[in-house]
Amino acid sequence: MAFALPLLALVALGPQFVTAGIIDRRSVLSVSDADWDAFNSSVSGRLQNGVPMLAPCYTNYNGQQQDVDSQVCDALQQNRANHLFVTDQFGGYQESNWGGCQKTGDNCAMKLTVPDTETPTSRPCMQGSVPTRYVDAQSVEDIQKTLQFASDNDLRLVVKNTGHDYTGRSSAPDSFALWTHNIQPPIELTKAFVPEQCSDAVGDVITVGAGQQFGGVYEWANANGYRVVGGTYAGVGMAGGWLTGGGHSMLSPELGLGVDNVQQIKAVLPNGKYVTANRCQNQDIFFALRGGGGGTFGVVAEISYSVHPKKDMQFARVAIDGTNDDVVAELISILVENADKWASEGWGGYVLMPVGRSSMISLGTSLLDLSDAQESMQPLFDLANRPTDGGTVGNASIATADYSDVLGGIIAATESQILPSSAWTMATRLVPQEYFVGDNQQQLSSTLHDIMIVAKGQKVPAQSTLMLYATTPYLYSQTMTKEDKVGGQDASSVTPAWRHGLWHVLFTRQFDGTTTDQSVVKNLWQTTHEMINPLRDLTPNGGAYQNEADPFEPNPAHSFWGQENYDRLLQIKNKVDPTNLLTVHNGIGWDKTDGKYSCYPDVKSSCPASGEPATPNDEFFGLPKLSAVVDYVETYMEHVTE
Template sequence: MQTNNIKYINYSAAFVPEGCNKVGVPALTYGAGQDTGSLYTFAEANNITFIGGSARTVGAAGGWLQGGGHSILSNTYGLGVDRALQFRVVTPDGRFRIANVCQNQDLFWALRGGGGGTFGVVLEATSQVVPNKVATIALSWQLTPSPENIRSFFTILVQNSLRWSQEGWGGYLTATASLLANPKLNATQAAESLMPLTNYLKNVSDQAGKGTQAQWSQYSSLLELLSASLAGADALGPGKATMASRLIPKSAFSPPNSTALLDAMLKSWSTADSAWYMMVTPFSYQPPNSEQGKTSVTPAWRGAVWHAITAASWSWDSGTDEAKKAYAKASSAINPLRAITPGSGAYQNEADVYEPGAEASFWGFNYPKLYAIKQKYDPDGLLDCWHCVGWKGKSTPIASCYL
């Protein structure tokens, strides 16, 4: 169903969900066709901050939001679903509904993490914004990985990521190019916080024997940070790729579990074409007591320090066999991290297409309630998609294109 042309953005300094009697909060209301980049531009012009992802061409009200929605600022400000205040949606019975904390509360809960394209066609969403521009201090660096330095680099990450999360850092960590940003610390505090990393980067040498340099930057807004540091996030290359993911909990970073985490990272990195360790979880975010348990994403998000991804690719002119090998490689590469994190989960929007135990992995103990809501609003399964809540399985026509 085409919703790309539903494009509008409205700002309210004191938005109150329809049917509620409560104090208003600053919020953006936007049509389903609005992309994240447009919201960033609008927010910049109005001196506010919309908490969104790094890819600005992604629709803000669709799967990104309804599946969870992570951001480089999620550690401080929460996931996209944490900031959702209201949806206008047409359910499969053809009825237009408003879903928020005061009406259609079950549907509102399901839309806050149950996945896109599942419970209805969202026409409009409203998200709470930060009523000012969020300034950050950031560190970016590049590294030429080698068997000699990769263990040392990963050791630094394992030893420090829990503390970094507690101190407000968010970002994207890879063996080649990385970015960390913090909206809480000043320059002196940030330098002290990341000193184990910057000392390492000063001393490590790449394969050509040259020192690897880190660059500190300060940004006045989220848009400025993303424009300067992740300018290529929306770029499309000539090949094709797939991924698998795992949420890495706090417990994995403390001895003796940290040794197993380091070993698993090295195995994953050596198997995958690429790997990311993304500090985009809501680890330090503390929602109001009234909001506890009000989203349907897997609870594993709340205690996770990393959202880890492994990826594999194939060329555009390859056949089905090469594609199958890539899918198998990405899944195989994440297996060491799955093995050391029993009971955790994965981010449905960036998961293994063939995720084992997908229901438990994507939603944890929320799945039975989500399934009941699916049966209430879509008993005939009109909206069906791969590994979505209540999906009909591999025998359905939609599954025929899967390898």
């Protein structure tokens, strides 16, 4: 059967569409129709043109006028705020900037308000980084054939699952994609699961496909009396980027990361070989796929993953005024001073501090009874209940709750914070436990508070938020077997900073994805990148979570994996993928000159000390340095908006 999808809009772009780096592969458009047709037949007609999700609303797509189907467009307008709907569209990305080309300003986004009828009629929709063609894979054979075709034709290959990636690893200009989203066989429970070629059972395990999303897993778990370590978002994929990058959860303090819960992974390697990896066979692959990062070592087709009996949770919910700097400082101090104790009591959860707005704290533990939990949370409750002229500083509640209700509430709250079609910048740090004790508490508190003050002072067209995630497996890691611990024969490849860290700190900015002025986008990234530098300097032995990371992280080898893991991962990578078929930005074995990354803005990494022992800089925590940063940012903003 001939591959009949129209290519006109793409062809019309001409050569300027194909951006080239020093290393480059062949343009997708240079493959002959006959070759595409033959390939399409071999994957049962599952080859498609990649079209930006909102393109059907635009009157001009890639320079070609087109008719708008108002019914299709209305549905897109109504649903673009629905995060699950976005994951169901190949051309949809959770952070709209990764569907565009941030270096050139080309995109096909819409404004944050729904509906946006002005943008699609006033300027063209551009392909940006949405892959030009893709295979809607349904089977292991589809994966194998797609890898083979990409390799034979020397194409830029992208693996996309849900498109949640914060660092642009599931999109690339002029690329060919493998879409795993629809590989979703029914969830299968095995009691007393024995990994293949092992002899011992590892407890109750579910087996899911590459495209499985957490929403479905949580529904299944609730109905079957289990808890599952998973992302706090229904749309995130369980077996793709989340797992291969580490995977944290509100339950991680008690039950570990995703990589600690996966018992077996079946994956197609870059050479097409379908392998089973676990603690008893293909251990190198098992190591690499548990932290080495998505889209790098192979394509995960299926995972078998531990599930845990349901337990109630003591769940505390606190809101604190975010408009008063003194209150914000006090809140941060309370959180820092109690973090070590709370970690030892199994508290996990999220602190969201949108700059200038109320902070929201959601923390839960299954290791305390209600009265101990109340006592533990008292410092936070005292702050929330403190009287002010008009009422109290905030409000707080604590109760025993069913875990799935807690999760449902947090997911709904998180979703409400994400604006439709918004673009995001991000920079993060895993902060080791030692900064939460003794004199270090003061330094950490003031560093975090300075970030809030600097962010408040910056005139940027974005909503800035500092997030403090108590989702590290610090407590759990102390209970791991010798073999699973860092350096042990069954260890995973995530940075050891996860094991000795208490918080995953994120600074994010949400902005209007229709922005075509590259200098504005670049500045948002640059200032986001710099915002975390004080924390990088303070915690040279910390790390960063590769899935929720600054794409311009100064020393990714050190931050994402640690040198020892990195060295082993690089060796494995060279062995399983000598031609670098599967590469991602800042991933193991990536080459920054590859044209695949030509849409990343030119952000200057300005933290040379990161990854090396920091040079002490007392001034950094004092006001002179802080005001210097504010001045710098303001001058910079005036400069770029002139």
